[in-house]
Amino acid sequence: METSNRQITFTPELFEPVERSAEEVxxxxxxxxxxxxxxxxxxxxxxxxxxxxxxxLLVLALAVAGPWLTSYTPFExxxxxxxxxxxxxxxxxxxxxxxxxxxxxxxxxxxxxxxIAALVTIMDIGVGMSYGAISGYYGxxxxxxxxxxxxxxxxxxxxxxxxxxxxxxxxxxxxxxxxIGATGWTTSARLIRGQVLRLKEQEFFLASRSxxxxxxxxxxxxxxxxxxxxxIITLMYTVPTAVFFEAFLSFIGLGIQPPNASLxxxxxxxxxxxxxxxxxxxxxAAVLVTxxxxxxxxxDGLRDALDPRxxx
Amino acid sequence: xxxxTLKRLVNALVVxxxxxxxxxxxxQFLPGSPIQNAEKLTAEQExxxxxxxxxxxxxxxxxxxxxxxxxxxxxxxxxxxxxxxVTDVIFERLPVSAFLGVQAILIGLVTGLSLGIISAxxxxxxxxxxxxxxxVLGVSVPDFVIGPLAQYWLGLKLGIFPIxxxxxxxxxxxxxxxxxxxxxxVVATFTRTEMLEVLGQDYVTLAKSKGLSKLAVVVRHVLxxxxxxxxxxxxxxxAALVTGTxxxxxxxxxxxxxxxxxxxxxxxxYPVIMGTTLLFAVFFVASYLIQDVLYGVIDPRxxxxxxRA
Numbered sequence: 001m002e003t004s005n006r007q008i009t010f011t012p013e014l015f016e017p018v019e020r021s022a023e024e025v026x027x028x029x030x031x032x033x034x035x036x037x038x039x040x041x042x043x044x045x046x047x048x049x050x051x052x053x054x055x056x057l058l059v060l061a062l063a064v065a066g067p068w069l070t071s072y073t074p075f076e077x078x079x080x081x082x083x084x085x086x087x088x089x090x091x092x093x094x095x096x097x098x099x100x101x102x103x104x105x106x107x108x109x110x111x112x113x114x115x116i117a118a119l120v121t122i123m124d125i126g127v128g129m130s131y132g133a134i135s136g137y138y139g140x141x142x143x144x145x146x147x148x149x150x151x152x153x154x155x156x157x158x159x160x161x162x163x164x165x166x167x168x169x170x171x172x173x174x175x176x177x178x179x180i181g182a183t184g185w186t187t188s189a190r191l192i193r194g195q196v197l198r199l200k201e202q203e204f205f206l207a208s209r210s211x212x213x214x215x216x217x218x219x220x221x222x223x224x225x226x227x228x229x230x231x232i233i234t235l236m237y238t239v240p241t242a243v244f245f246e247a248f249l250s251f252i253g254l255g256i257q258p259p260n261a262s263l264x265x266x267x268x269x270x271x272x273x274x275x276x277x278x279x280x281x282x283x284x285a286a287v288l289v290t291x292x293x294x295x296x297x298x299x300d301g302l303r304d305a306l307d308p309r310x311x312x
Numbered sequence: 313x314x315x316x317t318l319k320r321l322v323n324a325l326v327v328x329x330x331x332x333x334x335x336x337x338x339x340q341f342l343p344g345s346p347i348q349n350a351e352k353l354t355a356e357q358e359x360x361x362x363x364x365x366x367x368x369x370x371x372x373x374x375x376x377x378x379x380x381x382x383x384x385x386x387x388x389x390x391x392x393x394x395x396x397x398v399t400d401v402i403f404e405r406l407p408v409s410a411f412l413g414v415q416a417i418l419i420g421l422v423t424g425l426s427l428g429i430i431s432a433x434x435x436x437x438x439x440x441x442x443x444x445x446x447x448v449l450g451v452s453v454p455d456f457v458i459g460p461l462a463q464y465w466l467g468l469k470l471g472i473f474p475i476x477x478x479x480x481x482x483x484x485x486x487x488x489x490x491x492x493x494x495x496x497x498v499v500a501t502f503t504r505t506e507m508l509e510v511l512g513q514d515y516v517t518l519a520k521s522k523g524l525s526k527l528a529v530v531v532r533h534v535l536x537x538x539x540x541x542x543x544x545x546x547x548x549x550x551a552a553l554v555t556g557t558x559x560x561x562x563x564x565x566x567x568x569x570x571x572x573x574x575x576x577x578x579x580x581x582y583p584v585i586m587g588t589t590l591l592f593a594v595f596f597v598a599s600y601l602i603q604d605v606l607y608g609v610i611d612p613r614x615x616x617x618x619x620r621a
Contacts, residue, residue, distance in 0.1 A: 152326065156593065157554065157593060157596045159558075159592070160589050160592055160593060164338050164589065165338075247454060248555065251456045252562065252577065253574075253577070274464055278464060281461075285457045292453070293449065293453075296451065
């Protein structure tokens with residue numbers, strides 16, 4: 001055969017059909033990717049989110065194990081070793097005015113802050129998810145009344161609610177969580193309601209209802225799993241907000257009381273003595289900033305991974 | 313539109329009434345009275361003071377008197393500054409906070425807009441990443457961390473700014489800068505997103521192909537259209553500003569409304585706490601109201617739907 005630029009004429013004889021059965025056509029060759037593995041793959045490609053996630057894990061690990069790495073305890077007061085500056089051989093983060101090791105105090109404070117953040121997040125999601133799901137599922141009059149209530153709650157600044165609640169309740173971890181979580185759930189309730197309203201119109205929902213599924217099954221089996229990704233994204237943004245408000249309340253003296261400490265209380269103490277001993281401010285502030293920045297960045301990453309349409 | 317505005321206005325008043333009632337009830341649970349700060353008094357004098365604050369009357373009457381006072385714009389009298397009306401306490405300090413707030417908003421808007429515009433025009437460049445990092449830091453680093461650090465570096469080490477008090481305009485610069493950080497961050501992120509969306513529109517391509525200069529396209533077509541939805545960040549800005557004044561004024565010892573609020577909490581001066589709480593609530597509710605009404609003006613689709621999405 002010549003290899004020059006000669007025109008080839010195609011005739012039907014040159015082709016032969018590949019015979020495939022109807023079954024073969026429908027066969028799936030690759031392994032199926034679920035929604036979650038798909039999201040995980042997208043998340044792993046996002047370098048910023050991976051780094052942020054790693055840092056969060058590191059902070060969590062230190063908050064749990066940090067105080068055990070040292071030979072002293074966070075509450076032991078030794079006046080001979082006041083205001084030691086940080087050193088690698090002695091106190092890694094230095095000591096405070098009572099000679100307490102700052103390394104231990106920072107991580108115990110982180111533990112308290114994260115504990116409060118976790119409680120607030122659970123409240124936020126628990127209340128927000130059920131409220132939003134019920135409001136969206138029933139629609140009509142129920143939805144109308146429930147949404148009016150949310151509208152009123154949204155108008156009340158979270159700061160004011162938190163301050164007033166803390167004036168009445170004894171300062172402590174639980175009361176702080178209640179004060180911060182009291183109005184925070186409205187955002188997730190609204191997001192979930194919107195999503196439920198949309199899902200309710202879809203065919204799979206109608207199919208399940210025609211097959212006789214009850215209200216409880218419809219909500220727990222069909223609606224909540226489909227809004228779960230919203231919950232995860234909200235969670236990522238709730239944590240820094242909770243840490244921030246706890247620190248703010250401790251800063252104005254309404255939060256965790258001494259000798260206990262949260263990050264906010266430590267920062268407040270540190271700011272007062274910053275002129276002579278900047279290490280008292282810098283370490284707790286650095287941990288607080290790491291937590292808020294990393295959760296936000298991971299939240300952005302998760303939003304892009306779980307809901308690519310929301311990408312900005 | 314008028315009906316919608318009126319509906320929202322009534323809604324706002326209901327919210328304020330609920331907040332006022334809730335605050336009043338919460339205050340009944342608290343210990344402390346106007347007598348605690350005074351010298352030792354005879355029983356007769358104590359009764360006189362209680363009568364002055366209406367504390368001798370039954371609770372429902374006290375509530376009715378308080379709400380009636382509110383309707384007239386009377387917030388009661390301070391416990392700490394013997395018999396001084398709360399409105400006087402607030403209005404003495406409001407101008408300072410307002411000045412700080414306005415200055416911070418101006419700084420924040422200018423910085424935020426510039427950062428946002430640069431990021432959007434140089435998308436995915438080093439400048440963009442740098443601005444994004446600054447924005448994340450601005451939102452995430454609280455004022456009570458930035459404040460002391462600014463005092464330390466700019467005030468003590470470099471000696472550029474005075475670190476406390478409010479004696480001259482120069483004293484107000486550092487607190488305003490600290491307040492402006494979160495505002496700038498919110499505005500920058502917002503501006504970038506909006507501008508990127510507008511840059512992809514057909515009319516921008518048209519403006520470019522008409523042969524308009526880059527500057528003209530950006531200023532006349534892109535910027536103008538991306539600024540319209542600026543109202544959506546009104547509420548987060550108000551929130552940032554109010555929280556900010558509490559912290560910044562306390563840190564910098566500025567005699568504003570935020571510093572008074574924190575001080576009243578420590579002094580258990582409940583009438584002042586209540587008054588200031590209501591003032592903050594009015595700020596928030598007003599910004600929600602303005603935002604909702606402006607939405608309708610800007611985006612007719614919302615007007616037809618008649619409620620927030």
